[in-house]
Amino acid sequence: MGNMTVQDIASQQYISDPAHLRRALDRVLPAVIKPGRYAGGEWNMARKDWEAAETRMAFLFPDVYEVGMSNLALRILHGLVNEDPRFLCERAFAPWPDMADKMRSAGIPLYALESFRPLRAFDVLGVTLQYELSYTNILNMLDLAGIPRRAARRDSGDEWPWLIAGGPGAFNPEPLAPFFDAFLLGDGEELLPAVLARIGADKKNGVPRAETLARLTELRGVYAPAFYTPSADERGVFQGWQAAAPAPPLVRKAVVADFNAAWFPARCIVPFNETVHDRIMLEVMRGCTRGCRFCQAGMLGRPLRERAPEVLRRQALESVRATGYEEISLVSLSTGDYSGVSHLLRDLTADMAGWSVNVSLPSLRPDSFDVELAAEIQKTRKSGLTFAPEAGTQRLRDVINKGVKDEDLFRAVAAAFDAGWNNIKLYYMIGLPTETEADLAGIAAQAEAALQTGRRRSGKARVTVSVSNFVPKPHTPFQWAAQDSRETLQAKQGYLRDKLRRTPIKLQYHDADMSAAEAILSRGDRRTAGLLEVLADKGARFDSWSEWFRPELWQEALRATELRAEYFTGARPWDAALPWDHLSAGVTKEYLRAEALKSERGERTEDCRLVCGACGACGDTA
């Protein structure tokens, strides 16, 4: 598909009429896994008038339905666009391989679930970039939709939809730059409608596409890669960016001014299929003040914004009435840090009396979890509890600025077991900068001590250790750090396996090859777009699923594109130009560098709610 011309693609015999498409689907759906993924019609699904909408958007999630429907960004943006009378927004997900193959052989193009219209019929396709290993799915979705991958091939007339993307991946979108018209950085609640309004108005007035794109760059948060040219030295090493007017040399992210007033999806779609996060998600905070040095979400989400408890309580009741969900989760990067989280839990639990609705929290920082909080959570829910110490020794936790102490963890674990939990999960990361054997031994020792704490209280106490691999991410203090090779990661996993073999502690870890692939795209430059094309041509898809990930395809694609994995996984010099230097998350490069230097010295940085670290994000909101 990669070598096809636009004419080849345009002339493909694809079904375009929705009624015809539904009949064709009836021939294939009874024989695929979970056909409900492809049928739409869920509760709260909008049915908007196609002709009445000025701008028609489809929200694309490059993973399977159950994952995509669990995504809060989709809920918010899909919902708020639909609420605007000028727009309509439908949905499409990556079809599971069994369905994708059937669609290809039946000539069924990728379509949107609301109206069964093919994606080609839309004005705008908006993709959310949540994790790098979903990127090959984006190309597969375009192929299935019969849409040329490269933006340069779509720029004639109104024939093709605009392709835009947002989410954390938009802060280093270079691996995808040739495929997209624009990336939206930061909060989408205000920026996305502004972009859609511009595209709709210009379409009505016959404004040429190139001019519309130039106008879009005037909106804060819009990065249009066509306006930016990478410069390189004589050896081909990246030296920085040249921006063409009117695009700004530094794109600043969009920030929602009033988080309390920001649009909330109370009437979110309730799927028939069971999804990954099949519940109401109340976003209690955006951003995080802890400053863990590996954490990209924490840096991108700054500054911290909390939602008022009375707003959350109203949203909870509205959501339960509109969805009938049996569970509410209080989501954020660190919900235990929400001011008065125990109060909120108590009030919500009281509000939900008589509704048979549970209130739950995602993973918690051990230092934010106490007896009072344990008691509140325990009133409604008895499933497992997750803590994230991230590293096994105090030294390494100081290096990564995870300000959790051993005694915090043991106190939290004791409080949890006392309150009646039997299953505790502990999250760690391996391959962190400066890690030694002592740090790995510390993981095992800490987990065993946690288990002993539990066993003293209950014979049924169980501890699970979940270990992920450190991947350096742009816009973090560790953006210059090296990633361990897969051999090293595998050796470290083996070490932990041996250490925990004779204990009842269950160990889970991530595939080292997948982490290596993630690292290539995480700090990838524009050359890695070619890598993605080769990968998609070779059949790579659902790379974030271990059952579909094929490391040999990545090796072949690296050879074919003459790219060295080590270049992307290795340490970057302090003074090197970085492929995301022209994109600002509000946090300055100077701050990140200072944090990296403090990390080398094993120095901690205080929670910025207590002592401002002058990262730059708070001054960047106006």
Place this chain on the structure above:
Amino acid sequence: MKIRLAYSKLAEAKYIAHLDLTRFFERALRRAGVEVARTEGFHPHAKISFGPPLAVGVEGLAEYVDVEIRDGRRSLSPAAQAAAAERAVKALQAEMPQNIRILTYGVLPPGAAALTASIDLACYLVWTPLWAPVAEADLRRGLADWLSREEIPVTRNKGGTARPVTKNIRPFVRRMALQSIAGEEAPDDPGFSLELEIAMTGAGSARAADVTESFCEFLALPWDKDGVVIVRAGLFTQGEKRLPPLGRIN
């Protein structure tokens, strides 16, 4: 108070798996503000029970579910019960999506048998498209021949390492009649429709898709397997003169 509901499951709703229906009804009832009775214990679950499962991809014209709702007091008068049931069903109907509608309902007398215990017959309509026309006389002869057999073995591959299972489906087919030999939507397209009555017994049942396949293969018909459309038209209790549990539905 237990309420029995008859509902339809049409169009794309036919792709909702049976296992997902409990969650679906539970949420619809919560939206409607109807409090469902729950089991006691560590993991309480709502007291909602369904009739025989509908295969994924098959539309149901009249399916059944029993819901026990909490009505506060135990000793409501029959009139008060009827009023409470009507309120609950009306509220629920407003919370049902386009493709799943409530058709009728009734308050169950105490001690009424469960749906799975009372339903023992399913009626299906099956449209089978053909790649080439077949004479009606040949179809009728073939049907009579099929029905005259005592043994119609069907082998199902259970997947994985499980051994394929062969069973005789003929005893479960109580009636099989040729309805028409052209589709209403496309009178020019060849095909035929069958009406099936299949017994659901303690010893098992037969799938409408298997009956259709065995018939087409038995006659060596040029059939379009992927184009077969199956609709479950009704569920019945044979002992009660083939009436559905709530009487005939208009």
